[in-house]
Amino acid sequence: MSALSTDLYELTMMAGYHAAGLDAPATFELYVRELPPRRSFLVAAGLEQALEYLEELRFTADDIAHLRGLPVLRHVRREFFDEYLAGFRFTGEVWAAPEGTPIVPPAPLLRVTAPLPEAQLVETALLAIVGFQTSVASRAARMVRAADGRRVVEFGARRAHGVEAGVLAARAAFIAGCESTSNVEAGRRFGIPVSGTMAHAWVTAFPDEQQAFRQFARIFGDHTVLLLDTYDTLAAARAVAASGLTPAAVRLDSGNLAALSRDVRTILDAAGLRATKIFVSGDLDEWRIASIVESGAPVDGFGVGAAISTASDAPSLGAVYKLVEVERAGTPVPVMKSSPGKATRPGRKQVWRVVDGGAAVEDVIELADAPPPAAGATAEPLLTRVMRAGRREEPPLPTVELRARCLAALEVMPQDVRRLEGAARYPVRIGTALRRAIDALA
Secondary structure (H helix, E strand, C coil), rough: CCCCCCCCHHHHHHHHHHHHHHCEEEEEEEEEEEEECCCEEECCCHHHHHHHHHCCCCCCCHHHHHHCCCCCCCCCCCHHHHHHHCCCCCCEEEEEECCCCCCCCCEEEEEEEEEEHHHCCCCHHHHHHHHHHHHHHHHHHHHHHHHHCCCECCCCCHCCCHHHHHHHHHHHHHHHHCCEEECHHHHHHHHHECCCCHHHHHHHHHCCCCHHHHHHHHHHHHCCECCCCCCCHHHHHHHHHHHHCCCCCEEEEECCCCHHHHHCCCCHHHHHCCCEEEEEEECCHHHHHHHHCCCCCCCCCCCHHHHHCCCCCCCCCCCCEEEEEEEEEEEEEECCCCCCCCCCCCEEEEEEEEECEEEEEEEEEEEECCCCCCEEEEEEEEEEEEEEECEECCCCCCHHHHHHHHHHHHHHHCCCCCCCCCCCCCCCCCCCCHHHHHHHHC
């Protein structure tokens, strides 16, 4: 990412801090103020790309030349460009919730402590990286929940808001529990299993459907998945049954998917094709998936596109990145704004998840240097240090391990909180020390 992939005011503030000598350490926290409708938790994602951005952040000669030409920076001293930007590196530390962690607002997803100009500059990129992947992962987790053990494949690259967004959406969806993706680049970059079927174009390119099916099966053998709804879904199923072909699966992409799957299953079983799976797609979301599952339809898997890759029900989480502490005269000073509806909470924070009998019972947001909440159960910190002095503490985990960790973490959340409809509100409270800090600044 270019260092200029940021909002102008990050750079003007950065230049202003530099001119004013405000380069002492400061702490910002990234969090979501409120859950989107129908959501009961978020799934943290995007941390790996955020840390990669911070490690590689540099201003090139072309970047600096462009900034010099901006009218708003015309009167900024030369040393800001020639010395500070030319030698810029991110030198701070980051604490964050591991990817795949269920997070309930307003708990922070991450916090950054760095010299004030550095910490300010990275706001836009961190919000974009973490906000987008967290949004996608949170929606994908709902699809997986609705599928109730049936496979969910991420199909959304063609609906994503840009090619790179499609790649990162596939990553976030896989972390949240999707089994595979149709996106080949995501498979290569992140080690995600890839899967696909055929398009209607394949069928219509041949003189007849039977020929299209036979040719595909001849080429792809055990990986054959035949699309049945180009013309008449049931007629296509009968043609497959009579053909002697043994496809791994068939796909239904239109019509009443639950009813069609029953009829197709009957046709396939009568021909001895009991091992052939039925896979459905076509503008699916968690509600349609849940309806199909609840109907008892013999569907083995779901392909989901735009609903995941664009998080269409809540495409923007409203994540924010706010200053909570700044060092003055060598002493860290908590800061807080009190804007109506947008008040912040002062000081560096930790989030404690209280777990009793293997199930989470509440989260406590507390000052980072305060002791954990006193409870009869176990209190586990959600934020861990992942970067120090501008370098990652540990090498990145394989994406498949992030997925396993996410699925395990989701199982700790209470069942009634994970419901699609009418989910219970998971309790999040402010700790004693943080409450005192808020009252002192109110």
